[in-house]
Amino acid sequence: MNLNLADLVMVAVLGQVAHPVGRANAYRIGHDGVPRVLPTTGGIVLNQRIGDRCVGLAGDHIEPGIALHNNNREVIGSRQGPNLALLTYACVGNRVRVISGPATGQTGLVTGKHGGVDHVLVDFAPAVLQRLQIGDRIQVYSCGLGLQLVDHPAVAVTNCAPGLLKRWRLRESGNQLQVPVTHLVPARVMGSGLGKNTIWRGDYDIQLFDRATRERYHLGSLRFGDFVAIVAADTRFGPSYRPGRVTIGVIVHGDSTVSGHGPGVVPLLTGPATVLRPSLDPQANLAVYYGLRTLTPARSYPTLTDPKVPLVAGVLARTS
Secondary structure, three states: OOEOHHHOOOEEEEEEEOOOOOOOOOOEEOOOOOEEOOOOOOOEEOOOOOOOEOOOOOOOOOOOEEEEEOOOOOOOOOOOHHHHHHHHHOOEOOEEEEOOOOOOOOEEEEEEEEOOOOEEEEEOOHHHHHHOOOOOEEEEEEOOOOOOEOOOOOOEEOOEOHHHHHHOOOEEEOOEEEEEEOEEEEHHHEOEEEEOOOOOOOOEEEOOOOHHHHHHOOHHHOEOOEEEEEEEEEOEOEOEEEEEEEEEEEEEEOOOOOOOOOOEEEEEEEEEOOOEEEEEOOOOEHHHHOOOOOOOOOOOOOOOOOOOOOEEOOEEOOOO
16 A cells, blocks of 8 residues: 655654543433433553443443643643644554653554544553553654545545554555445434534534434444444535545444544545445454454443334334
C-alpha cells in the first residue's frame, strides 16, 4: 500500500489521566424516561478494554482503559488550546509512554477520541492500569495528520496512524479498497455528533434504541475496538448522511441510555462506496491487529433500556 510516509511529521503531545467529572445532578435520564446513576466518562477503567463488549454494561459512555485530558495553560491561545491540540493531533494507533508516576516508562496505544468531553483514550495492559494514577502524565507520539492513500485519492484518511493502516489487512483490487469490518451500520441510526463541521476532534454515536434494527445488524455484539462501516455516511467535512458513500471507523466508547447517544465511532476512512468496500470479518478489532489479546466469540447483549419482552418476527411481542 502506497502511503505518503515521507511527508508526515511526528509531534509529541501530552495529557494527564483525567478524573471523572460529576454533574450537579447525579442522575441521567434515559430515552425511556428512567433516571439512573451510573459510572461514566473519565478515570481509569480497570476491567474494560478494547476487545470487550460495549453494549449492556452498567455504565454510560464508558471509556475503556484510560482517558487523557490536557489541563495545562499556555501563554497564548484559548484556555482549552492545549487539550484541543492533544485531541486533534492524537491518532488511533499512535504509541504513548507514561512519563510520571509509578508506571513511568510503560507504553500503551491510542484507541480513540471522545468528543464533547474531549478525551483521548488509551489502552494499557491490565498490570499497568493497576499502577497508573489519576493525574499521571502520558506522552503521545502523534503521527497521522496529512496521511494519504496515494493510489486511492478519493478516500480521505482521518484520525488514523500510518502504522494502523499497515496492520489493518486492507486489500487493494484495482481501484477498490477492501476493508475488514465487524459490522455494517445504517447511517439512519447515527446520532450524537451530527452537526459538527469536523470529525478530527471526536466521534459520533450509534443509536441502539430500536431493537429490531439492532437485531437485524447484530449491533448488540459491538465491542470496544471493533472496526465498523457506516453505510451512506460521509465524514469529509463533518458527519452527514450521503447515499453512495461509506465511512469506516472504530468503536471508542460504550453504550448510553440517553436519547441520541450510543457506542461512539471515530471515523478513519471515508469515500465513495464504489471504491471503499467493507468486508465482514469478526476479528477486525484493534486488539487483534496489535496483538494485545485474543478475542472471545462475539455475542449480542441487551441494552439497559431493553423492554423485558421477546422479539418476534422483527417486532416487539405484545403482552396482555
